[in-house]
Amino acid sequence: MADVLVYLAATLAGVAFVLALIRFILGPSSADRIIAFDSLTIISITGIVLVALAEGRGIYLDVALVYALLSFLGVIVVARYIERGF
Amino acid sequence: MSSLLAVVGGILLVGGTAFLLFGAIGLVRMPDAYNRLQAGTKTTTLGTLLSLAGVACLHPEWALKLLLIGIFLLFTNPLSSQVLARAAHRIGVKKAPQTVVDRLEEDLAEKDLGARP
Amino acid sequence: METPVEAKVRAMARTRSTAVMFATLLLFWLMLIGNLTLDALIVGVLASLVIAVLYPNGISFFTELRATPEAFVAGLRYYGYFFKELVKSNLRLTAIVLSPSLPIRPGIVKVRTRLRSRMGRLMLANSITLTPGTLTVEMDSEWLYVHWTNVESDDIEAATGAIVAGFERYLEVIYG
Numbered sequence: 001m002a003d004v005l006v007y008l009a010a011t012l013a014g015v016a017f018v019l020a021l022i023r024f025i026l027g028p029s030s031a032d033r034i035i036a037f038d039s040l041t042i043i044s045i046t047g048i049v050l051v052a053l054a055e056g057r058g059i060y061l062d063v064a065l066v067y068a069l070l071s072f073l074g075v076i077v078v079a080r081y082i083e084r085g086f
Numbered sequence: 087m088s089s090l091l092a093v094v095g096g097i098l099l100v101g102g103t104a105f106l107l108f109g110a111i112g113l114v115r116m117p118d119a120y121n122r123l124q125a126g127t128k129t130t131t132l133g134t135l136l137s138l139a140g141v142a143c144l145h146p147e148w149a150l151k152l153l154l155i156g157i158f159l160l161f162t163n164p165l166s167s168q169v170l171a172r173a174a175h176r177i178g179v180k181k182a183p184q185t186v187v188d189r190l191e192e193d194l195a196e197k198d199l200g201a202r203p
Numbered sequence: 204m205e206t207p208v209e210a211k212v213r214a215m216a217r218t219r220s221t222a223v224m225f226a227t228l229l230l231f232w233l234m235l236i237g238n239l240t241l242d243a244l245i246v247g248v249l250a251s252l253v254i255a256v257l258y259p260n261g262i263s264f265f266t267e268l269r270a271t272p273e274a275f276v277a278g279l280r281y282y283g284y285f286f287k288e289l290v291k292s293n294l295r296l297t298a299i300v301l302s303p304s305l306p307i308r309p310g311i312v313k314v315r316t317r318l319r320s321r322m323g324r325l326m327l328a329n330s331i332t333l334t335p336g337t338l339t340v341e342m343d344s345e346w347l348y349v350h351w352t353n354v355e356s357d358d359i360e361a362a363t364g365a366i367v368a369g370f371e372r373y374l375e376v377i378y379g
Contacts, residue, residue, distance in 0.1 A: 083177065111301070
């Protein structure tokens with residue numbers, strides 16, 4: 001029962017990832033692309049945690065944490081970049 | 087008992103990822119950058135928190151680390167959206183034709199007039 | 204020239220801010236490590252101390268926190284209210300996204316806050332971003348510019364009542 005639900009959740013997250021990717025490709029402005037990228041990274045964090053669950057390896061949670069940290073910094077840096085264009 | 091917890095965890099997981107999916111649909115359907123940002127922020131925050139809670143039910147020994155990821159996301163996610171919204175407004179990203187009012191633009195225009203003698 | 208009393212007050216505020224930063228960093232480190240061995244503790248204390256001394260103006264959860272029982276109760280009620288609003292905002296957004304006609308009426312409105320502290324304003328802006336249909340775009344001291352998917356009113360007082368008042372009630376007690 002729980003296994004089926006986990007697979008269903010993974011499928012939903014996968015479809016969400018593909019939809020956000022469509023917005024990332026379509027754009028049209030650079031701001032739209034970063035917004036899609038921000039959502040993509042957060043969906044990926046759920047993805048990484050699901051992989052950790054499937055493999056049963058807790059070390060992947062550290063990967064998710066560091067990924068969350070770096071993606072936050074990345075989004076801030078890119079936002080500052082398009083704001084000032086330096 | 088433990089199987090009940092596993093089912094609750096699975097349901098939380100499916101609920102959370104369903105919110106992620108709705109957010110992604112909003113990301114595709116919304117007409118301008120600001121509304122896309124709204125769809126992208128709120129649903130991914132709650133969706134990820136619910137998913138993390140679900141995994142914590144399935145794997146109770148990971149709960150502390152999952153809580154840490156959850157707290158971190160709860161604070162950084164709205165912050166990054168605010169920075170993105172500000173950047174989008176400052177570079178003048180177009181708003182949807184349905185937009186009814188923009189106080190920020192009005193105030194900025196007023197300040198520009200005041201600065202110029 | 205500042206008087207000796209003022210200098211003392213400023214030094215105390217600085218010491219308090221550093222101590223608060225140190226405590227936050229150490230707590231985060233211990234949660235990350237997940238055990239309480241002696242060597243993990245020594246490394247954590249050293250690293251937190253260095254960072255806290257280097258960044259005395261840093262901001263953390265406990266900066267400007269009022270350590271009173273009222274603030275604790277208000278904090279609990281704030282989180283209860285916050286999660287209720289978060290779920291409500293998600294359900295409303297889902298309804299908008301899934302309806303074929305996409306019923307939105309977006310706009311950017313201006314609201315004002317009574318909060319004075321940096322952390323209080325930060326928490327307010329974050330809370331606004333996660334509640335039904337609103338997103339903080341720009342902050343200018345006490346004025347906040349908020350993007351609203353469904354503008355109910357572009358009057359400053361009415362918008363403040365609808366967007367800010369619910370959170371301000373609790374945050375005022377917690378951070379001031």
